[in-house]
Each structure stands twice: as C-alpha cells, then as structure tokens.
Amino acid sequence: MDAALLLLADGRFPSGGHAQSWGVEAACAQGDVVDVASLARFVSGRLATQGLVDAGVAAWVVGRPDRADPAMWTVLDGEISARMASPRLRASSRAQGRQLLRAGQRVWPSEHDAPCRASHPDGPHQAAALGAVAAAAGLDPAGAALCALHHVVAAATTAAVRLLGLDPFEVSALSARLAGELDRTATMLAQQSATWADPSALPATVGLLADVYAEHHATWEVRLFAS
Numbered sequence: 001m002d003a004a005l006l007l008l009a010d011g012r013f014p015s016g017g018h019a020q021s022w023g024v025e026a027a028c029a030q031g032d033v034v035d036v037a038s039l040a041r042f043v044s045g046r047l048a049t050q051g052l053v054d055a056g057v058a059a060w061v062v063g064r065p066d067r068a069d070p071a072m073w074t075v076l077d078g079e080i081s082a083r084m085a086s087p088r089l090r091a092s093s094r095a096q097g098r099q100l101l102r103a104g105q106r107v108w109p110s111e112h113d114a115p116c117r118a119s120h121p122d123g124p125h126q127a128a129a130l131g132a133v134a135a136a137a138g139l140d141p142a143g144a145a146l147c148a149l150h151h152v153v154a155a156a157t158t159a160a161v162r163l164l165g166l167d168p169f170e171v172s173a174l175s176a177r178l179a180g181e182l183d184r185t186a187t188m189l190a191q192q193s194a195t196w197a198d199p200s201a202l203p204a205t206v207g208l209l210a211d212v213y214a215e216h217h218a219t220w221e222v223r224l225f226a227s
Contacts, residue, residue: 004137007107008130009150011158015100020092021159021225022046022152026213028163036170039160043178046152047185049207053083054127055148055186056203059141060193061131067112073119073128079199080125086211088218091122092226098123104133112136142190149182159225 007013024042027033033042057080066072084090098117101124105113116124116132124132127148134144157171189203196202217223 002139002143004108005139005143005147008134008137008139009147009154011154014103015096019226020096020155021163022050022156023210023213023217024156024159025163025223025225026217028160029217030213033160034164036166036174039157039166039171040174043153043156043174045207046156046210047149047178047181049205050084050210051149051152052185052189052203052205053080054130054152055145056189056193057125057127057199058131058134058144058148059186059189060196060199060202061128062135062139062144063141063190063193067132067135068115070115070118073115073124076128076199077119077124079202080127083202083204083206084125084211085206085208086214088214089211090125092214093125093127094120094123095226096126097129100126100129100133104129104136108133108136108138110136140190141193142186145189145193146182146186149185153178153182163224 023046024033024039027042033039057076061067061076064072080093081090084093101113101117104110110132112132112135116128119128123129130148130151131144134147139147153175157175160166161168161171
C-alpha cells in the first residue's frame with residue numbers, strides 16, 4: 001500500500017471533503033436513506049454514477065503525458081462540467097478542487113498545478129484536482145481512481161452516521177464490504193483510461209436525481225453539509 005495514497009485518502013487531509021455528504025443530507029431529508037440498508041443502496045448508486053466519472057477523471061489525468069498543456073486541462077474542465085447538470089454541484093466541486101490543489105501544492109509541489117488551476121476562473125473541478133495531486137504524489141492511475149472512489153464511500157457513510165446516528169460499527173462494516181468492488185472498479189478504470197485519447201471518452205454515468213437533490217439542498221436555510 002502506497003503511503004501517499006493513505007495520506008491523500010485520509011479524511012483528515014485538508015481538502016474540504018469533511019464538509020460534503022455526497023447528497024446524503026438531502027437523501028435523508030427525503031426519506032431515501034433511513035438505515036444502513038438504504039445507505040448501502042445509496043452509496044452503490046453514487047459509486048455507479050458520479051463516483052465512476054470522478055474516478056475515471058483522476059485515473060485519466062495521472063496517465064496523461066501532457067499534463068503541462070493548459071489546453072488539455074481546459075478541455076477536461078468542459079467535459080466534467082457537461083457531466084454535472086447542477087450549478088450547485090459544479091460550484092461545490094470547484095470549491096473542493098481549489099482547496100485540494102492548495103493542500104496538494106504544500107505537500108507535493110508540482111509544476112502541473114498551475115495549468116490545472118488555470119483551467120477555469122473559479123478553479124478546477126475536484127476530480128481534475130485530485131488527478132493532478134495524485135500524479136504529483138506519485139500514484140498510478142489505479143491508485144488515483146481508488147482514492148476517488150474511497151472519497152465517495154467515506155463522505156457518504158460519515159455523513160450518514162452524523163445525520164442519522166447510525167451504528168458506526170455497522171457503517172464501517174458496510175464500507176469494508178465495498179472494498180473489493182472499489183479495487184475492481186479502480187483497476188478497470190486504470191486499464192480503460194489508457195485507451196481514452198481525449199476527455200470525451202470519460203464515463204458519463206451521471207445520476208440526475210442527485211442533481212435535483214443538490215439544487216433543493218441549496219435552498220435550505222439550515223444544513224450541516226455544503227452538498
């Protein structure tokens with residue numbers, strides 16, 4: 001196991017992920033997540049949709065030889081935005097991307113941070129920033145994809161424990177049961193990403209209900225999480 005992967009995947013890494021629930025807060029309010037079983041269904045859905053996109057982006061970025069090319073980052077930014085219908089989610093993604101690059105620059109300085117940061121006036125999407133930081137940390141495409149998938153599971157399960165008071169031991173067991181799936185998916189994406197000539201080939205498995213939830217969540221006067 002790579003020590004850099006452990007550090008980057010750690011929820012204590014100052015990337016702003018602790019403020020995100022990956023839609024769990026809105027799903028709890030709607031009654032879609034009420035216990036560990038419904039949380040498991042929710043997490044599986046998020047892994048198969050936006051999680052797959054983000055992991056694919058991270059793996060693709062790490063494997064690119066042209067990370068110093070600003071044009072690559074600009075095109076990638078447009079492709080990620082096209083897969084994120086909710087303006088609220090796009091704003092949240094960029095906020096996390098800015099914070100992740102800031103932390104990554106201090107821990108693993110890289111010349112590729114600048115073109116990634118300049119890909120959009122509001123900063124890069126979180127998945128693109130993760131790819132840049134993962135590459136600077138020396139991770140391979142599979143490691144970058146695994147880190148992205150782990151972030152989905154960790155954010156959603158941690159949020160559910162805080163919001164619903166679920167048994168943390170049961171929730172941790174759920175995370176453990178997903179480990180094999182995460183490993184297989186990360187390996188698959190690493191292999192596939194090597195064949196993608198440009199970002200248009202990235203997965204486009206988005207979940208529109210999550211976008212609807214995000215827009216609704218943004219109207220709340222009181223909320224625990226940013227997303």
